[in-house]
Amino acid sequence: MTNVKTRQLSVNGVKRTVDAPANETLLETLRRIGAVEVKCGCEKGDCGACAVLLDGEAVDSCLTLTGTVGERAITTVKGLGGAENPHPLQTAFADLGAAQCGYCTPGMIIATQSLLTNDTDTPDEADIRLALSGNLCRCTGYTKIYDAVLDGARAMREAEAAK
Ligand code: FES
Ligand code: FES
Numbered sequence: 001m002t003n004v005k006t007r008q009l010s011v012n013g014v015k016r017t018v019d020a021p022a023n024e025t026l027l028e029t030l031r032r033i034g035a036v037e038v039k040c041g042c043e044k045g046d047c048g049a050c051a052v053l054l055d056g057e058a059v060d061s062c063l064t065l066t067g068t069v070g071e072r073a074i075t076t077v078k079g080l081g082g083a084e085n086p087h088p089l090q091t092a093f094a095d096l097g098a099a100q101c102g103y104c105t106p107g108m109i110i111a112t113q114s115l116l117t118n119d120t121d122t123p124d125e126a127d128i129r130l131a132l133s134g135n136l137c138r139c140t141g142y143t144k145i146y147d148a149v150l151d152g153a154r155a156m157r158e159a160e161a162a163k
Contacts, residue, residue, distance in 0.1 A: 003021050003022035003023075004019050004020065004021045004022075005019070005020065005021075005022070005067065006018070006019050007019075007020050007066060007067065007069075008071075009029070009066070009069060009074060010071065010072075010073045010074060011030070011033070011035060011074045011076070011079075012035075012074070012075060012076060012078060012079030013073075013079065016033060018032075018033055018066070020066040020067065022065070022067055023065070024065070024066050024067075025043075025061060025062050025063070025064060025065060025066065026052070026059075026061040026062075026064040026065070026066050026069060026074070027040060027043070027050045027060075027061040027062040027064075028066075029066040030052070030061060030074070030076065035076050035078070037076050037077050037078045037106050038050055038052055038061055038076050038077075038106065039103055039104075039106055039107065040062070041062075041103070041136075042062070043062045044062065044063075045060050045062065045063045045134075046134075046136070047104070047107070047135070047136045048060065048104070048107040048108070048111060048132075048134045048135030048136060049103060049104055049106070049107045049135075049136075050062045050107060051106070051107040051110040051111055051134075051135070052074055052075060052076050052110060053073075053074070053075035053076075053079075053110055053113065053114060054069065054072045054073070054074060055072045055073055056073075056075075056114065056117060056118065057114055057118065058110050058111045058113070058114035060134070075110075076106070076110075077090075077105075077106035077109050077110055080109065080110075080113060087109070087113075087152075088152045088155035088156045088159060089109045089112055089113060089116075089148070089149070089152035089156070090109060091152070091155070092148040092149070092151040092152035092155060093105055093108070093109065093145070093148045093152070095148075095151070096144050096147050096148040096151060097140070097144045098140060098144040098145045098147065098148035099140075100139035100140055101138070101139050103138075104135060104136060104137040104138070104139075107135050108132060108135050108137070108145060111131055111132055111134070111135050112128075112131065112132070112149050112152065112153075114131070115127065115128070115131035115149075116152075116153055116156060119131070121153060121156065121157055121160075122153065122157070123149065123150070123153055125146055125150075128146050128149045128150070129146070132145065132146075132149075
């Protein structure tokens with residue numbers, strides 16, 4: 001392996017020291033260190049399965065070289081929530097049948113989180129279709145995903161208002 005460098009990454013709030021070659025993608029690094037909730041699909045920016053947040057912005061980790069990440073905070077879907085403490089979007093996807101095989105779901109939730117925190121917390125269907133246009137799903141036909149985003153967004157607004 002050539003040009004291997006030791007790099008410091010922040011993954012879901014935890015500092016990780018990794019040895020990564022110059023040509024390794026963030027997708028490869030994350031899965032190698034155990035973050036297999038980041039899914040590997042096309043590896044060329046077409047499917048969105050590998051999406052993570054970098055300082056809150058959704059990126060395709062298959063198109064991001066680990067060496068370019070620097071100190072930016074990496075958030076995977078596990079960093080948003082899990083079985084014990086589900087994020088409102090995870091709850092909405094589960095409740096409304098928006099996850100079938102589930103392979104696209106981490107990327108869908110990451111892209112949605114980016115939409116709701118960076119663009120609008122009251123999205124309409126056009127906003128959602130645009131935000132998720134880089135995320136492919138083979139199972140659901142998308143309608144249930146759009147419904148789950150609307151429901152999750154409502155739940156997030158209610159949670160924010162209750163603070
Ligand atoms: S695996 Fe990255 S966009 Fe498909
Ligand atoms: S739920 Fe199977 S690919 Fe989307």
